[in-house]
Amino acid sequence: MPFTSRYWLGLCTGFLLLSFLGKLNASHYSSGEVYYQYSPTPTDTARYEIFVTWYRNTSGADLSFNTQNVCLTSSCYPNITVTINKVFPPPGMGSPNDSYGGWIVRGTSDCADDQDSAYKDLAAHKFSGFVSLPGQCHDFKFKVSAPCCRDVSDNMATSPNMFMEVYLNNTLGPSSSPQFTGDPGIGFCVQPIGVPPVNFSQKAIDPDGDSIIYRFAQPLTGNHCDSAGGIIPFAAGFTTNNPIPSQTGIQINQQNGIFSFSPNQQGSYIVKFEVESFRFDTVSLFWVPVGSAVRELQIPVTASCNSPSSQSFGLQLKNGTYTSRLYLNNAIDSIQSAYQLPNLARNSTGPTGIHALLPVGCFSTNLTLEFELPIQKSSISPTDFRLFAPDGSLIPIIAVHDSGTGLFVDSISLELLNPMVQSGNYLLQFRVGNDGNTLLSKCGDPIDEFVGLFVSIGSCPSPVFELEQVSVLEDEKITLQWSANSALQNSNVQKFFGGWDIFASENQGPWNLIHSLQSPAARSHTISFGGSSFPVDHNNYEFFVDLRYAGENWG
Numbered sequence: 001m002p003f004t005s006r007y008w009l010g011l012c013t014g015f016l017l018l019s020f021l022g023k024l025n026a027s028h029y030s031s032g033e034v035y036y037q038y039s040p041t042p043t044d045t046a047r048y049e050i051f052v053t054w055y056r057n058t059s060g061a062d063l064s065f066n067t068q069n070v071c072l073t074s075s076c077y078p079n080i081t082v083t084i085n086k087v088f089p090p091p092g093m094g095s096p097n098d099s100y101g102g103w104i105v106r107g108t109s110d111c112a113d114d115q116d117s118a119y120k121d122l123a124a125h126k127f128s129g130f131v132s133l134p135g136q137c138h139d140f141k142f143k144v145s146a147p148c149c150r151d152v153s154d155n156m157a158t159s160p161n162m163f164m165e166v167y168l169n170n171t172l173g174p175s176s177s178p179q180f181t182g183d184p185g186i187g188f189c190v191q192p193i194g195v196p197p198v199n200f201s202q203k204a205i206d207p208d209g210d211s212i213i214y215r216f217a218q219p220l221t222g223n224h225c226d227s228a229g230g231i232i233p234f235a236a237g238f239t240t241n242n243p244i245p246s247q248t249g250i251q252i253n254q255q256n257g258i259f260s261f262s263p264n265q266q267g268s269y270i271v272k273f274e275v276e277s278f279r280f281d282t283v284s285l286f287w288v289p290v291g292s293a294v295r296e297l298q299i300p301v302t303a304s305c306n307s308p309s310s311q312s313f314g315l316q317l318k319n320g321t322y323t324s325r326l327y328l329n330n331a332i333d334s335i336q337s338a339y340q341l342p343n344l345a346r347n348s349t350g351p352t353g354i355h356a357l358l359p360v361g362c363f364s365t366n367l368t369l370e371f372e373l374p375i376q377k378s379s380i381s382p383t384d385f386r387l388f389a390p391d392g393s394l395i396p397i398i399a400v401h402d403s404g405t406g407l408f409v410d411s412i413s414l415e416l417l418n419p420m421v422q423s424g425n426y427l428l429q430f431r432v433g434n435d436g437n438t439l440l441s442k443c444g445d446p447i448d449e450f451v452g453l454f455v456s457i458g459s460c461p462s463p464v465f466e467l468e469q470v471s472v473l474e475d476e477k478i479t480l481q482w483s484a485n486s487a488l489q490n491s492n493v494q495k496f497f498g499g500w501d502i503f504a505s506e507n508q509g510p511w512n513l514i515h516s517l518q519s520p521a522a523r524s525h526t527i528s529f530g531g532s533s534f535p536v537d538h539n540n541y542e543f544f545v546d547l548r549y550a551g552e553n554w555g
Helices: 005-022 329-338 491-495
Strands: 029-038 047-057 067-073 080-087 122-132 140-149 161-168 198-201 211-216 251-253 258-261 267-281 286-302 322-327 352-360 364-376 385-388 397-401 408-420 424-430 452-457 465-473 477-484 497-506 511-517 524-528 541-549
Touching (some): 029 140, 211 251, 322 329, 329 352, 491 497
Antiparallel strands (some): 029 047, 067 080, 140 161, 198 258, 251 258, 267 286, 322 352, 364 408, 397 408, 424 452, 497 511
16 A cells, blocks of 8 residues: 555654664665656657656665655646656666665765765665646646655755755647756765866756756755745755855856866765756747756765875776886986986885886877776866877877766877887876866866876887988989888888988088988989089089888988
8 A cells, every 4th residue: 555645754753753862874865856758649748757866875774665756736737646656777777785776876986985974875766657737837846755854964954854846837838857967976075275176067958959057956845745845944154056165166057067166074965956948939039947857966075085086196097907117216217318308297205106008009099098087078188198209209199089978088099190100118198288287087186297107019110221322323313222121011101101201411501302202112212413403513412311101200
């Protein structure tokens, strides 16, 4: 038999009393989310699908019920109560710490210390179901309430149950609400002064292409069919628009739903987001609100970051993609000199560890970096990197590619202007780019400038050539002849062959390029003397042949 709202409210009171008397963490709900989707059928053009998610604190009491009541209210029609059903996770998606059908919520421990008292491990309990609207109205509302209590937070004066509502105006036609695409799994750590603000995305999309805006909203409590939820007051020092202690305040980017702040106080904080959609009415010539979605999160801020997010130098490559070696300061000096670097990051208190990527194939024109902790996509620029060949020459990086569509990426590919064709160790160095920063981790930690990373290239064919003979023919022509090793017959060498460049110097003057041969098989070139180009009388000439290969001259 389904539980009634009265039964559940009584049960909640019992849990509150138990929690107070025994100091137990018996509450269920840390966060919640509501949105809807227009889902017509051939026989029901007024059908909508409703989605409700509760985020359970897995250290709290159970959340075992499999249905959820949703109340549809409006000023146009009587209230309608709809029962929607729990959606259970497929294999591999269930939370390992939840035995009641909760889904995995990833990302909460990327930055926050999961051993901190403020940390919360979450499981998502998802519900969905359908309702047919009785007609058109400008103020339909879908309302839901949690049958029991919230987790205790540091920014709310009390912790009653959670109440959420979203609205729909279908007088301009059917409309789906915005849908959050940003990850609900958010956790942070206290940021030192001077460290760049951290970013987190609550990006939403509107399936109908309507315009959307983001804003903070007031947390509410109440029964699912209440005309309006009761406002839960914030604790002293907190407001709707400043729900988390931050030394830089909180900024919202209305274009992409990215929130930026610098958390500076340990605790657990409720933050509620509302996304509203607007449609242009060609009759009134006004933008009319047509729908909304809400997400309420309880965000932990731990006193310190987890260990992976605060490693030395902040360079956190994915395990299995690199090896590492320690170098004493005199070895660091030698490396810096060999690659002609003005600076190379080093550990001031002991040997310096330098990572080396697993060997990369010769002739590669892309270099892939995989990170253990995601990188803020907005912090990536080709100018954040310098790549030096084993001979110290610079290999330009012309683009950075990634497959991420959100705020963070865990893998990037550096596109090189020229292929890596020298056997040995290339050195990739991280710099402050034209964007004013090095790479920033998800937690806001910058990769220290001048950190070096070796890229091992092996078994590359090495072209060797030599000018063998200069012959004078008929007192008018000079023929240059040279030899080259078998590496010039390699198909990849020929693919990146640029040319044989012929240079001449007159009377020990500057060297001038006088001709380029485009055939890798060329081994000679004849120059005609005389006239204004090469006057013979009283002049001395010197020549050399150079190989242009993989974007460079090989000397």
